[in-house]
Amino acid sequence: MKKILGNKNTRTNLVTYLVVIAAFVLVKACNSLDMLNSSQKGYLVPICVYISLAVSLNLLVGVCGELSLGHAGFMGIGAFAGVVIAAVLKDAVASDTVRLLLAMITGGLIAGVMGFLIGIPVLRLRGDYLAIVTLAFGEIMKNIIGNTYVGMDEEGFHMAISTSKMKLGEGGKYIISGPLGATGVEKLATFTMGFVLVMFTLFVVLNLINSKEGRAIKAVRDNRIAAESVGINVTAFRMKAFVVSAFLAGMAGALFGLNYSSMTASKFNFNTSINILVFVVLGGMGNILGSVISATVLYVLPEAMRSLEDFRMILYAVVLILVMLFTWSPKFKEAVGAASEKITGLFKKKKEVVGNE
Amino acid sequence: MNEYSRKILKVPTYTLLREQDKDKLPVLDVRNLGIDFGGLTAVDSFNITIGPTEISGLIGPNGAGKTTIFNLLTSVYQPTRGSILINGIDTKGMTTHKVNKLGIARTFQNIRLFTDMSALDNVKVGLHNEIKCPFICSMLHLPPYQRAEAAATRRAMELLDFMGLADVADQKAGSLPYGVQRRLEIVRALATSPSIILLDEPAAGMNPSETTELMHQIRRIRDIFHIAIFLIEHDMNLVMNVCEAIAVVNYGRIIAKGTPEEIRQDPAVIEAYLGREEEKA
Numbered sequence: 001m002k003k004i005l006g007n008k009n010t011r012t013n014l015v016t017y018l019v020v021i022a023a024f025v026l027v028k029a030c031n032s033l034d035m036l037n038s039s040q041k042g043y044l045v046p047i048c049v050y051i052s053l054a055v056s057l058n059l060l061v062g063v064c065g066e067l068s069l070g071h072a073g074f075m076g077i078g079a080f081a082g083v084v085i086a087a088v089l090k091d092a093v094a095s096d097t098v099r100l101l102l103a104m105i106t107g108g109l110i111a112g113v114m115g116f117l118i119g120i121p122v123l124r125l126r127g128d129y130l131a132i133v134t135l136a137f138g139e140i141m142k143n144i145i146g147n148t149y150v151g152m153d154e155e156g157f158h159m160a161i162s163t164s165k166m167k168l169g170e171g172g173k174y175i176i177s178g179p180l181g182a183t184g185v186e187k188l189a190t191f192t193m194g195f196v197l198v199m200f201t202l203f204v205v206l207n208l209i210n211s212k213e214g215r216a217i218k219a220v221r222d223n224r225i226a227a228e229s230v231g232i233n234v235t236a237f238r239m240k241a242f243v244v245s246a247f248l249a250g251m252a253g254a255l256f257g258l259n260y261s262s263m264t265a266s267k268f269n270f271n272t273s274i275n276i277l278v279f280v281v282l283g284g285m286g287n288i289l290g291s292v293i294s295a296t297v298l299y300v301l302p303e304a305m306r307s308l309e310d311f312r313m314i315l316y317a318v319v320l321i322l323v324m325l326f327t328w329s330p331k332f333k334e335a336v337g338a339a340s341e342k343i344t345g346l347f348k349k350k351k352e353v354v355g356n357e
Numbered sequence: 358m359n360e361y362s363r364k365i366l367k368v369p370t371y372t373l374l375r376e377q378d379k380d381k382l383p384v385l386d387v388r389n390l391g392i393d394f395g396g397l398t399a400v401d402s403f404n405i406t407i408g409p410t411e412i413s414g415l416i417g418p419n420g421a422g423k424t425t426i427f428n429l430l431t432s433v434y435q436p437t438r439g440s441i442l443i444n445g446i447d448t449k450g451m452t453t454h455k456v457n458k459l460g461i462a463r464t465f466q467n468i469r470l471f472t473d474m475s476a477l478d479n480v481k482v483g484l485h486n487e488i489k490c491p492f493i494c495s496m497l498h499l500p501p502y503q504r505a506e507a508a509a510t511r512r513a514m515e516l517l518d519f520m521g522l523a524d525v526a527d528q529k530a531g532s533l534p535y536g537v538q539r540r541l542e543i544v545r546a547l548a549t550s551p552s553i554i555l556l557d558e559p560a561a562g563m564n565p566s567e568t569t570e571l572m573h574q575i576r577r578i579r580d581i582f583h584i585a586i587f588l589i590e591h592d593m594n595l596v597m598n599v600c601e602a603i604a605v606v607n608y609g610r611i612i613a614k615g616t617p618e619e620i621r622q623d624p625a626v627i628e629a630y631l632g633r634e635e636e637k638a
Contacts, residue, residue, distance in 0.1 A: 204496055211495035211502065212481070212488050212509070219471045219482045226469035229431055230483045230549050231457035240492065 013206045016289040020202065023296075024195045031191075039303075041191075047299050048194025049256040052201040054279035054295040055288055056248035059205050061277065062286035063214070064241045065221040067131040070138030071276050074246040075253035076268030077114055078107030080145050082254025083182045083263070087175045088157065090186070100188040104197070104254040111250020112243050114141075119242045123235060138273050146265035150176040181264030182257065189259035197255055198292075201248050206288060208244065217241060282323050382445050384409045384460070384553045384585045385430070390439035391609075392429060399425045400609040403439070407553065412579055412586045414600035416593075416620075418629060422609035423589045424466055427555050431463050432456045444552060458486060462551035464542040466558050466589075472531030476522060476541055479530050480513040483548030487512070513548065519581070520544050520574060536567045540574070547582065554578070556588040560595050568592060572599050597621070605629065 027044065030036055057071045082103035093099045122133050149165075151158045153172025160166045163178070176182045208214050219227040220234050228234055257263055279298055283290030301319060305312035325332045383406045390403040400422045407413055415423050428434045430441060432453045441448045443459045451459075462483075471479050481488075490505040517523045520540045525533055530541060539559055546554050559575070560568045572595055579586055590596050596603060597617045605613040605620060607629040613620055620626055 207498045208496055211498070212485055212490065212506070213492065213495055215474070215478055215482050216485055218474065222471040222473060223469045225433065225453075226465065226471065227482070228453035229433075229457060229463055229465075229469075230545060231454045231486045232482070233452075233454045244496070 009210055012289070013210070016202060016206065016292065017199070019289060020195075020198055020292060027191070043300060043303055044191040045189045045194045045255065045259040047296050048191070048198050049252045049259075050276065050279065050295045050299050051198050051292050052252035052255075053249055053276045054283065054291040055198075055201050055205050056245045056252070057276050058280045058283070058286065058288060058291045059208065059248075060241055060245045061280050062284070062291075063209055063221075064217050064238060066238060066241070067127065068134040068242075068245075069131050069270070069273050069277065070134035070136075070141070071245075071249055072268040072270070072272035073134075073138035073141035074111040074115060074249035075256065075272070076141055076145055076265060077111045078104075078250030078253025079257030079263065079268065080148075080176060080182065080265070081110040081250070082107035083185050083257045084150055084175050085254075086186060086188055086258055088152065096188050097190075097193070100190070100193055100255075100258060103188070103258060104193075104251045107254030107257075108247045108251035111253065112247035115243045115246025116239070119239045123238045123242060135270065135273070138268070138270060142265050142268050145176075145268070146179050146181075148176055149174065149178050179264070181262060181266075183262045185258060185261050185263065187259060187261060189255050194255060197251060201252070202288065202292075204244065204248065208241075209288075213237065213240065278320065282320065381409050383407055383442075384444055385587065386442040386445070387430070388440050388442075390426070390429060390436050390441065392425065392434055392437045398609060400429065400436075401438075402610055403606070404611065405604055405614075407585050407587055409552065409585055410579060410583055412575065412599055412601050413588075414596045414603040415587065415589045415606065416591070416596055416603060417606040417612075421606045423606060424557060425609070426606070427463060427557055427589065430456075430555060431461060457549055457551075460550075460552035461555065462546035462549045462553075463555035464539070464546055464557055464559060466561070468535075468538050468542055470530040470538055470542060470545070472529065474530055475527050476517065476530050476533065477510070477513055477526040479541060479545050480516055480548050481509050483545040484509045484513060485549075487548070487550060516544050516548055517541075519547075519577075535562045536564075539563065540571070543574075543578070547578065551584060553585040553587060556586065556590075558589055558591065560590055560592045568595055571595070575599050 027036075031041070053071060053075060057068065060066050060068050085106045086099055086103040089099050089102060093102065118134075118137055122130060122137070125133055147161050149158075149160050149163060151166060151168045151172055151174045153168045158166055158168060158172075166174075168174070174183070209217075216227065216232045216237050219230075219232060220237055224234060253268075275298075279295040280291055282298065283292070283294030298316075298319075302312055302316050305315055308315065326336075385405070385407040387403060387405045391401040392399050403426060405413075415426065417423055425434065429436050432448055432451050432455070435450070443456065443461050446459055448456050448459065471482060474482070488505045488509050490502050493499075494502040494505075514523060514526060517526050520543060522537065522541060522544060525537060525541075530538065533541065539562070543554070543556065543559065556575075560571055563571060575586060575588070576599065578584065588596075588600070600617060603613075603615065603617055603620045604611055605623070605626050612625045612629060613623045615623070
């Protein structure tokens with residue numbers, strides 16, 4: 001045990017898990033004591049979703065150093081795939097939890113496959129170019145989903161990209177109806193499942209970072225030429241990270257999709273991608289616990305300030321700027337350090353005076 | 358190996374050192390190698406053959422194209438002309454990591470360690486392809502992964518110990534002294550189980566006692582791992598003492614090849630290093 005705790009990495013990982021478990025237990029306790037109102041309860045699943053998204057994006061942006069602006073696209077794929085699977089399996093699988101799990105896994109797999117297909121051309125690019133192409137991909141996904149019609153009738157499953165081509169039989173039902181999005185979705189998502197998703201995401205990402213793959217990824221980021229010279233296939237590693245990240249985003253998307261009774265594709269636009277990126281950047285590149293905390297705080301903050309109406313986005317922006325100053329500006333750090341020294345100095349003097357008496 | 362077997366050469370060409378490794382396939386066989394950068398011919402008509410257990414040196418004035426040759430050998434650059442055969446396999450069109458898998462490892466003139474990682478992790482990155490463990494295992498940290506990882510740590514420690522670096526295993530590579538970083542780079546290269554290792558100025562920045570130790574270590578690498586060593590070095594003391602054969606390049610062309618004694622007396626080499634003596638009128 002001592003040996004395990006002696007390792008710095010293992011210790012930080014353990015802290016990350018414990019923080020998440022403690023938060024879950026705390027929220028569960030509050031919930032059972034009726035301390036949460038309905039709108040606060042409504043935050044719980046999205047928080048879990050955004051934590052998973054931030055952690056999976058951190059694997060790509062923070063750990064691998066690849067800027068991707070299309071994370072919401074993978075989330076959207078997962079969301080709509082999850083919604084469809086949940087609706088299709090409605091009669092076949094009785095248990096809601098199993099259905100939710102299947103929906104999430106399918107959502108993740110489809111997003112992962114899309115990640116792989118997109119990765120083939122995209123991962124030849126680097127830096128800004130990769131960012132631009134992933135951005136475009138996110139928008140393309142949003143528009144494709146926004147024009148897809150999926151429905152079910154007695155004959156089975158139908159899918160088309162225009163209403164005229166959709167020939168649903170009598171009693172048939174649309175699951176996704178193009179720009180109107182998915183309507184009448186069963187709300188299967190639960191906070192417990194959200195917690196499971198967060199734990200799974202953390203488990204996969206932290207394990208990857210601390211394995212031979214993680215070492216290779218860090219090596220590629222540190223010094224690409226040296227990494228190649230010791231036999232590391234750089235493209236293969238970027239691809240693996242990209243696919244894992246897409247898979248986890250897809251799972252999170254599926255949970256997100258099954259948390260609302262209706263949902264449109266426009267939800268998964270550029271803004272959402274940027275929001276997730278903001279969580280990652282403010283939590284710290286490559287800092288997983290940081291992503292967990294910043295995703296939680298930055299999701300709750302604008303929601304909690306809803307009563308301030310128009311001012312809330314201004315305050316949100318101010319908070320972002322302050323956090324950036326705190327974490328990045330050396331001058332600001334100096335000023336804060338000097339101020340805190342003065343304050344502690346005051347206390348010390350007082351203590352001395354007390355001591356003299 | 359099968360996919361390459363048809364490319365294997367049957368008849369070994371002569372090596373720099375004709376007596377040693379006489380009947381064996383050369384580990385490195387370079388034929389008529391050349392590269393142009395735009396209009397500039399950086400390397401031209403470069404021929405060299407190195408046997409499986411040879412220590413050979415590549416020397417020449419600054420800017421002669423020595424590091425460019427190393428970059429060509431490791432596929433950092435693709436040659437304009439000629440071919441490179443590693444263990445009889447043509448590396449044409451291969452990427453750096455593939456060439457490494459064929460058995461060529463290198464160090465760099467300007468040290469390229471993974472500075473944020475510990476010395477041990479640097480070596481474990483070198484062991485990457487030796488750790489056989491499916492992606493899913495390392496993603497979920499299943500028992501096969503734990504076993505492979507433990508074996509890798511043992512192997513990395515053995516290699517570090519071999520170069521006398523076991524004490525610094527836990528320290529960040531970037532914080533190590535210069536000479537230690539150079540040796541750590543050699544360990545990392547050795548970790549990939551190469552059949553030839555290219556050392557780009559291994560003694561640069563080392564003091565005389567460190568250089569002497571390095572000479573012993575270079576010989577030990579050859580004697581224990583049974584691999585070929587090809588090094589670039591400006592320290593003539595090291596080159597003349599360690600290398601069994603030397604090639605001299607100037608302006609991207611080989612101007613002399615031979616044993617240290619032959620090189621020392623070669624007029625072309627003396628001219629390249631010291632300049633031509635003015636002819637008396």
